[in-house]
Amino acid sequence: MTRGHTLPPTSSTGDAELDALFGNDPELLATARRLKAAAPEPVLDGQFRSRLRAQLVDEAKRQLSPSRRHWWHRRGGTLPAFGLLGGGLALVAASLVLILGSPSAEPLHAPAATAAIANNPSIDPAEAITVSFNQPMDKTAVVAGLHLQPAAAVTTNWQGNTLVVTPLHPLAANTAYTVTIDQAAVRSVNGTTATAAVRFSFGTAPTPTPSPIPAPAAPPTLVPTPLAGLGSPVVLGFDQHGSVIVSGHLDTTTSPGDSATPDISPPSSATPSATQSAVVANGTYRLAANATPQRIGDAAGAVAHSPDGAHLALATVAEAGSGSSISIANPDGSNPKHLAGTTDTAIALTWTSSTTIEVITAQRIESFDTNGSHSDVLTATAGEHFTGIGAAGGRFVVSEASDHSRVTDLFSKTSWVLPDAAAVVWSADGTTLAWRNASNSRIVDIADLDQLSRPAGLTLPDNAGSIGALAIDHTGTEVAVVDDSTRLWLLGTSSGAVLATFPGPVASAGFAPDADQIVLVDRVGNVSTSAIPAPPAAPANVPAEALTLANSFVAGQIRGDSTTLQQLVGPGVDVTTPRGLSRGFVVSIAPSNGRMEAQARLIVDPSGSHGATVADETLTIGADSTGIYHVLALQTGQLSDQPSGPHVIHAGLGRDPSVVRVAFDSDLDARTVSGAFGITSGPASIPVVVTYDATSRTATLTLLSPAGAGLTLSVAASLRDISGQALAHSYSVTLTS
Amino acid sequence: MTLPRAYEDQLVERAKVDAEAFGELYDYYVGQIHRFVYSRLHDPAAAEDVTSEVFLKALRAVGRYKPSGPPFSAWLYQIATNAVNDHYRSRKPASDIDTALGIADRATPPDEHVIQSIEARRVWAAIDSLPRAQRTAMALKLGNDLKLAQIGGIMGKSEGAIKLLIHRGMAGVRARLEVDTSPVGEKVEAAR
Numbered sequence: 004m005t006r007g008h009t010l011p012p013t014s015s016t017g018d019a020e021l022d023a024l025f026g027n028d029p030e031l032l033a034t035a036r037r038l039k040a041a042a043p044e045p046v047l048d049g050q051f052r053s054r055l056r057a058q059l060v061d062e063a064k065r066q067l068s069p070s071r072r073h074w075w076h077r078r079g080g081t082l083p084a085f086g087l088l089g090g091g092l093a094l095v096a097a098s099l100v101l102i103l104g105s106p107s108a109e110p111l112h113a114p115a116a117t118a119a120i121a122n123n124p125s126i127d128p129a130e131a132i133t134v135s136f137n138q139p140m141d142k143t144a145v146v147a148g149l150h151l152q153p154a155a156a157v158t159t160n161w162q163g164n165t166l167v168v169t170p171l172h173p174l175a176a177n178t179a180y181t182v183t184i185d186q187a188a189v190r191s192v193n194g195t196t197a198t199a200a201v202r203f204s205f206g207t208a209p210t211p212t213p214s215p216i217p218a219p220a221a222p223p224t225l226v227p228t229p230l231a232g233l234g235s236p237v238v239l240g241f242d243q244h245g246s247v248i249v250s251g252h253l254d255t256t257t258s259p260g261d262s263a264t265p266d267i268s269p270p271s272s273a274t275p276s277a278t279q280s281a282v283v284a285n286g287t288y289r290l291a292a293n294a295t296p297q298r299i300g301d302a303a304g305a306v307a308h309s310p311d312g313a314h315l316a317l318a319t320v321a322e323a324g325s326g327s328s329i330s331i332a333n334p335d336g337s338n339p340k341h342l343a344g345t346t347d348t349a350i351a352l353t354w355t356s357s358t359t360i361e362v363i364t365a366q367r368i369e370s371f372d373t374n375g376s377h378s379d380v381l382t383a384t385a386g387e388h389f390t391g392i393g394a395a396g397g398r399f400v401v402s403e404a405s406d407h408s409r410v411t412d413l414f415s416k417t418s419w420v421l422p423d424a425a426a427v428v429w430s431a432d433g434t435t436l437a438w439r440n441a442s443n444s445r446i447v448d449i450a451d452l453d454q455l456s457r458p459a460g461l462t463l464p465d466n467a468g469s470i471g472a473l474a475i476d477h478t479g480t481e482v483a484v485v486d487d488s489t490r491l492w493l494l495g496t497s498s499g500a501v502l503a504t505f506p507g508p509v510a511s512a513g514f515a516p517d518a519d520q521i522v523l524v525d526r527v528g529n530v531s532t533s534a535i536p537a538p539p540a541a542p543a544n545v546p547a548e549a550l551t552l553a554n555s556f557v558a559g560q561i562r563g564d565s566t567t568l569q570q571l572v573g574p575g576v577d578v579t580t581p582r583g584l585s586r587g588f589v590v591s592i593a594p595s596n597g598r599m600e601a602q603a604r605l606i607v608d609p610s611g612s613h614g615a616t617v618a619d620e621t622l623t624i625g626a627d628s629t630g631i632y633h634v635l636a637l638q639t640g641q642l643s644d645q646p647s648g649p650h651v652i653h654a655g656l657g658r659d660p661s662v663v664r665v666a667f668d669s670d671l672d673a674r675t676v677s678g679a680f681g682i683t684s685g686p687a688s689i690p691v692v693v694t695y696d697a698t699s700r701t702a703t704l705t706l707l708s709p710a711g712a713g714l715t716l717s718v719a720a721s722l723r724d725i726s727g728q729a730l731a732h733s734y735s736v737t738l739t740s
Numbered sequence: 741m742t743l744p745r746a747y748e749d750q751l752v753e754r755a756k757v758d759a760e761a762f763g764e765l766y767d768y769y770v771g772q773i774h775r776f777v778y779s780r781l782h783d784p785a786a787a788e789d790v791t792s793e794v795f796l797k798a799l800r801a802v803g804r805y806k807p808s809g810p811p812f813s814a815w816l817y818q819i820a821t822n823a824v825n826d827h828y829r830s831r832k833p834a835s836d837i838d839t840a841l842g843i844a845d846r847a848t849p850p851d852e853h854v855i856q857s858i859e860a861r862r863v864w865a866a867i868d869s870l871p872r873a874q875r876t877a878m879a880l881k882l883g884n885d886l887k888l889a890q891i892g893g894i895m896g897k898s899e900g901a902i903k904l905l906i907h908r909g910m911a912g913v914r915a916r917l918e919v920d921t922s923p924v925g926e927k928v929e930a931a932r
Binding site: 018020021024025030031034035037038039041042043044045047048051052055056058059060061062063064066125 | 755759760762763766767770771774775778779782784787788791792795796799800863864867878881882883885887888903906907910911913914917
């Protein structure tokens with residue numbers, strides 16, 4: 004819980020103002036350094052943070068909601084009529100949803116209703132809708148008269164005089180809804196009916212961010228290329244050329260993958276001569292694709308290349324069976340020179356200068372120079388053991404105890420305790436650490452060196468097991484996790500996204516220096532490498548930057564942010580945005596005449612008895628000579644009343660260009676789906692198979708013949724929602740140019 | 741550590757009519773406020789409670805915030821400072837730092853990492869024994885890395901006055917602490 008900041012020189016606190024304040028007083032400067040080093044650095048619990056945020060935003064909405072001030076259907080005609088009831092009652096009455104008319108004309112016991120979410124523009128799409136009545140109601144009648152627009156299947160139940168309406172599927176995101184209960188249905192148990200319908204509106208939050216791009220495809224599977232089979236292999240690292248340095252037992256007498264007698268044979272992609280010439284022996288080997296394994300020394304527990312690449316240090320297993328023999332050699336193993344022996348087995352080596360090697364064993368760190376002289380020893384803190392080294396020049400060493408790990412700076416001997424950390428690994432550039440969370444074996448904690456007390460937790464996917472082994476790439480951008488089912492998961496450290504998987508079996512993994520190769524070792528000693536695939540991209544025919552620009556532009560229109568809009572358009576483009584917009588989104592985007600054409604919809608939410616109004620917009624998007632995208636042309640329609648019935652909210656090709664997805668704002672009558680869609684390529688009709696996912700209100704069209712140019716999607720007005728309403732207007736969009 | 745003033749002012753104005761804008765302010769400042777509160781209370785549960793209280797008070801009062809006054813961040817820290825003081829007022833003061841920290845019994849040497857944790861708490865407990873203004877300034881400077889001018893804005897004092905408070909505070913802490921270098925690994929002579 005204390006700060007793990009970067010290490011200022013001993014004369015500095017790391018804060019220029021404090022340095023200036025106490026520069027003339029070494030004792031106070033030392034006190035300031037001590038205080039800063041011990042400064043509490045609490046980790047804010049993520050659940051607490053999220054929960055408090057949600058509570059505050061909800062509270063803010065309650066404070067700000069017009070429902071506290073606005074009467075949709077005001078009983079008694081004027082607010083002052085309630086003024087005498089006092090502040091508390093006035094607050095309750097403030098969201099009454101009721102009946103127009105004069106006070107004297109209304110019976111006192113006429114039904115009245117309130118709805119907490121009325122006029123709230125961004126409720127959680129999964130939130131239930133509650134309508135509270137001021138007296139016992141005829142429940143059957145009320146439910147029968149209930150309508151939700153856009154149509155959504157719901158379940159209802161009553162809690163006293165409150166009707167709870169729960170959508171069967173989460174409502175469409177970023178959508179304005181109107182709830183209506185027919186006037187005649189607003190009937191109390193004693194038969195009194197309201198003189199007007201109950202009607203209120205609300206909106207759903209724009210989450211997830213609207214995008215015509217469908218959910219990410221499954222991450223790719225690695226396709227490893229075998230390098231060699233070894234007995235009990237240990238990956239020690241890489242040389243500067245990216246070859247894998249491995250220690251193990253090589254044997255040519257059996258086939259690859261035989262766990263009893265592992266095979267040295269290079270992969271089938273290797274040259275036949277390599278198979279014939281492989282050496283059978285225990286040793287340390289350099290493995291490279293399409294090359295014979297090169298023996299560079301005896302079996303070793305650790306290797307390290309000198310900073311200038313001129314020498315290789317090896318910690319080989321001592322003949323007595325314990326301890327290690329430390330030697331140096333040329334990178335190819337020639338000209339070996341024994342330096343010293345260690346009492347305990349070396350687990351890691353590092354060159355701290357071109358002539359100094361530090362040897363890490365479980366309990367101590369010993370320093371040798373290349374002439375063999377022994378210069379320094381540091382022992383592990385009681386109860387801990389060293390597990391490895393990290394960062395530039397091996398400056399930091401990691402030790403571990405049962406309930407924590409510790410990072411120690413070998414230069415300053417300062418250390419930082421990492422509570423609940425196990426299996427700490429370090430990116431080669433020294434910037435990033437990753438470790439297994441000891442309290443939750445499915446969480447990988449990632450932290451920058453100067454933010455050790457504030458790690459970001461990456462949770463493995465639900466179908467992954469517990470963390471077995473970890474590796475982090477050289478720049479701290481990707482982490483490889485081997486789970487206890489020997490599967491490999493490659494995660495992005497920033498996004499937490501699964502970038503690739505491999506079903507295994509994998510025992511351990513490591514990254515090559517150039518970061519686009521990963522080496523895998525299985526349980527029987529086969530060593531292989533695989534290219535790390537690029538992360539999933541946007542649909543092949545739409546640059547992600549163009550889509551981002553379209554979304555940003557529409558978001559700027561909704562905010563009325565003219566400064567942003569002017570920055571996003573090209574020269575001479577006149578931005579005209581309807582006033583009072585509540586929400587908007589990009590419906591589709593596709594190439595068109597060498598540029599991108601995006602269709603967007605801008606919406607003003609319903610207000611009072613007036614329904615939503617919408618304006619459709621076409622954005623022509625292109626890149627300038629520097630590759631930056633701009634809106635090059637803009638056509639914005641006039642706001643007009645939004646017709647009832649289902650609307651297309653997103654349409655576009657999937658990442659697989661033989662798949663088209665179309666999402667709607669309404670729950671559809673599944674019986675009307677299959678016949679409502681058409682795909683044409685020029686004059687030719689493309690046969691498709693249509694499936695419908697009611698949860699996401701998305702129709703998926705799989706093309707049964709190759710898609711050509713000029714692919715066009717059309718949706719016919721025969722499509723119906725669950726209320727029987729037809730598609731608001733027939734829909735057609737070009738998907739490929 | 742703080743948002744650009746112009747952007748912050750815009751965001752605060754939006755927060756008066758847009759719940760999500762308040763959420764954005766919360767996202768930006770909750771970590772800082774929690775760190776400040778924790779540095780003063782040393783109790784995770786109490787720090788969460790007081791942090792919640794700070795933001796709830798800020799939400800209720802944001803409509804009255806005027807951009808012409810101190811920056812929103814300073815205003816928020818003022819609320820936090822008051823909330824911490826209120827919290828202390830509602831508790832009995834600890835009579836002795838060591839007793840309060842549970843380290844008076846030195847018969848059983850604790851593990852190294854426990855020692856480190858206790859060391860951290862002990863040196864920061866020395867701040868807690870300072871007069872209120874000094875400890876607030878020290879916590880904002882050493883715990884939250886704020887600039888002297890920002891601290892002045894929060895505490896309603898000049899930068900020079902803050903320097904004086906921190907100087908006196910540091911001298912006070914220095915007087916309460918003994919010099920202790922506590923190496924993390926035992927350095928020994930070569931075994932061979």
